[in-house]
């Protein structure tokens with residue numbers, strides 16, 4: 001990840017350098033006029049002109065090829081899109097933004113986007129821009145593009161800077177447009193601080209009023225799927241799940257860490273179910289697959305391996321749930337309590353640390369488990385020799401050289417206690433250690 005960001009920064013620097021070089025080569029630049037006049041017309045000194053026009057250009061490109069005067073942006077909410085065709089996340093984001101833009105434009109004539117390209121050459125720019133329905137700074141105007149990159153301190157792309165019509169200043173400029181679009185879609189409009197506060201407030205309220213029904217059901221569906229032994233789907237009413245502890249399992253068959261975690265989760269799920277049956281009270285636990293599979297066939301074959309429930313493939317609530325819980329990566333196990341409120345979004349980590357003992361995943365239970373772990377760790381040897389590693393491993397904890405890690409044996413996350421190689425960083429869960437005796441030979 002850091003590497004990718006570095007590449008982008010380096011690439012931007014590369015492009016800035018290219019821009020500088022091209023500028024020097026290009027001795028034929030139009031003369032800079034100092035009198036504020038352009039072709040006999042006075043340039044508007046409004047804020048958008050200062051930002052987006054230059055001394056010899058008062059227009060922007062439009063998809064039809066026509067020139068659009070910068071002054072036509074006055075009074076509009078304007079997004080500056082910094083992107084480049086050579087970077088895949090830009091292509092993904094642009095595709096998403098096109099849908100949002102078209103939806104917004106039908107209701108809001110006072111909205112516009114301007115593309116500020118970091119493409120490597122004119123052909124690449126044309127190729128990328130031809131899909132975009134919004135305006136653009138002409139590719140050849142390196143000076144303006146450079147000064148916008150500098151003004152908004154663009155460090156990575158894609159970057160979407162949202163400007164308010166009232167005034168272009170730091171207080172009203174939103175720099176995290178990309179994140180807002182991913183998180184709220186068209187809802188983020190008009191991208192003002194007030195609107196963001198409303199959205200945060202609505203999210204807080206939604207979280208407070210969260211129930212299993214309003215999480216999983218919608219106007220068209222009040223059930224989730226179950227699977228018979230013959231692979232047929234049956235419907236289970238969501239109402240019948242109310243009062244249970246529910247795990248929402250965000251996962252997909254194409255994701256390798258998911259397919260590694262799923263068998264572990266199945267074994268833990270079956271043990272929890274069995275313990276609850278033996279206990280015989282009203283408590284119950286269920287898991288619902290929230291699949292990110294790419295087609296019905298992959299969904300069917302992945303879900304076929306699982307003993308629990310599922311949202312139908314491609315259901316619109318899947319996106320809403322991912323947004324609601326701010327899912328950053330899969331696999332992810334969100335735990336909902338019997339009251340319909342979120343207990344934790346770190347169910348996967350708790351399963352890795354404590355297996356079936358993690359149930360019911362509550363804060364009190366986790367504190368109790370942590371204490372237990374602490375006590376057990378007291379009896380652990382401080383140095384072990386582990387099968388498959390030629391250095392000795394030292395017992396470390398959060399406060400003493402340790403911290404969150406990925407176990408080199410089971411490939412899962414860990415925190416708190418670990419056995420760590422001080423020489424090469426190799427780290428293993430205490431439960432994953434298989435000790436070997438090291439024979440020390442005499443001289």
Ligand SMILES: [Zn+2]
Nearest residue numbers: 407410429432
């Ligand atoms: Zn492990």
Ligand SMILES: [Zn+2]
Nearest residue numbers: 391421423424
């Ligand atoms: Zn080592």
